[in-house]
Amino acid sequence: FGGTEAGSEPSFFPSLPPLHFGHPEIHLRNGIMNASRLANDAEPDAEKAFFVADLSQVYRQHLRWVACLPEITPFYAVKCNPDPYVLRLLASLGAGFDCASNGEISQVLSIGGIDPSRIIFANPCKANSFIRNACKMGVDAMTFDNMDELHKVARTHPRAKLVVRILTDDTKSLCQLGLKYGAPLVTVPGLLAKAKELHLDVIGVSFHVGSGCYDPSVYSDAIARARSVFDMAKEAGFSFTLLDVGGGFEDALFEQAASVLTDAIHQHFPDRTNIKVIAEPGRFYVSKAFSLAANIIARRAPFSDSTTINENATLSDHPSVMYYINDGVYGAFNCILFDHQVAHPYVLSMNGSFHVPSSEPVCLSSVWGPTCDSIDCVSPKTNLPAGLRVGDWLGFDNMGAYTVCAASQFNGFEVSKVVYTLGGGVTAAEVRNNLLAFAAETRQ
Ligand code: PLP
Secondary structure: OOOOOOOOOOOOOOOOEEEEEOOOHHHHHHHHHHHHHHHOOOOOOOOOEEEEEEHHHHHHHHHHHHHHHOOEEEEHHHHHOOOHHHHHHHOOOOEEEEEEHHHHHHHHOOOOOOOOOHHEEEOOOOOHHHHHHHHHHHEEEEEOOOOHHHHHHHHOOOEEEEEEEEEOOOOOHHHHHHHHOOOOOOHHHHHHHHHHOOOEEEEEOOOOOOEEOOOOOOOHHHHHHHHHHHHHHHHOOOOOOOOEEOOOOOOHHHEEEEEEEHHHHHHOOOOOOOOOEEEEOOOHHHHHHEEEEEEEEEEEEOOOOOOOOOOOHHHHOOEEEEEEEEEOOOOOHHHHOOOOOOOOOOOEEOEEEOOOOOOOOOEEEEEEEEOOEEEEEEEEEEEEEOOOOOOOOEEOOOOOOOOHHHHOOOHHOOOEEEEEEEOOHHEEEEEEHHHHHHHHOOOO
């Protein structure tokens, strides 16, 4: 692993778990070895599933962001993964935060050292009490997409800085948010006129092309729509200063999306002297940073341990072995149901070894979560080594976005804990220095 040794740091933030350094793979293995020690001592729940979070990966994503979108300030979408270290790291890097609720606003402000102007309350349909609380906390920027919201804001937070969320094409995205939010362009003049009548300040426009956007060209059309809203605003007597391009950035398509976005902004907003451009990325920052290790707690197989795998069964397209692991769709893998993800298990350890011989035959298998519900299927069909047994460990990568944040304790299973690493290489030192400086600044 690049020669990086594992070790740990005294925590910069006493209230948080310790930070480790060394490649995340080392910490997946350390966690597994630790679990087997606990199992030998007959500790209950010794084989618990756990995440390894590599904060240096979050940092590398930020470097990518700054390189490709230097003019756009990211306001990280807290809902995607409100992990305390991720929030502190992004705060130390100067990011803002997209909060959807009172709870998220409180979490961000409780970190300390974050001015409320670094928060946008990006939920167009808010409870009155939440708007009132935002006012009390000094959070002024908030989105809206309907008349009722304007009346609510006029009553509860009359000095709010409103941002009109418009509808854009999200048909190419994993999660289509337009079904629920976004004002069609034809309704915008009416909304702006009502805002004027209520003496409210509307400062800009936002959109969201859908979470997990697979067609970066839609950003171009969305920017053209935002431009027309800037023009409508001028007509209505507002002078817009904020353009919020939302989230949806997919890791593999990021550079392409950034290029489409930059070209469109340059074309439609050639003069950006008084315009601040922000975005609300979520999954882009955290998806790759978290891996999950889960233990095989049970197995149902038609063959006894001593029988060699029957050729026909191996080749059939029906999984012949069922593995049950200790995290599932009611836990970290809720992303399968809510975020339309597909889990790709790989072997972390087998028969006490971290090495799987290449000669090991594979077998079509299915992987299930631990609850008693049959919907709790992690992978309906996957090839896994035929020799996998109870006690072996499976790994899952790209587990940082919309996973741990929505995990439940259904059936009494705990939400899997996170082990933190700064990763290996040069960026680890940079992450460490940023966190250290932030901890000193906020005296945590
Ligand atoms: N902003 C808003 C308003 C959202 O609803 C979401 C996701 O649902 C995001 C940002 C983050 O989107 P993504 O994680 O795809 O970047």
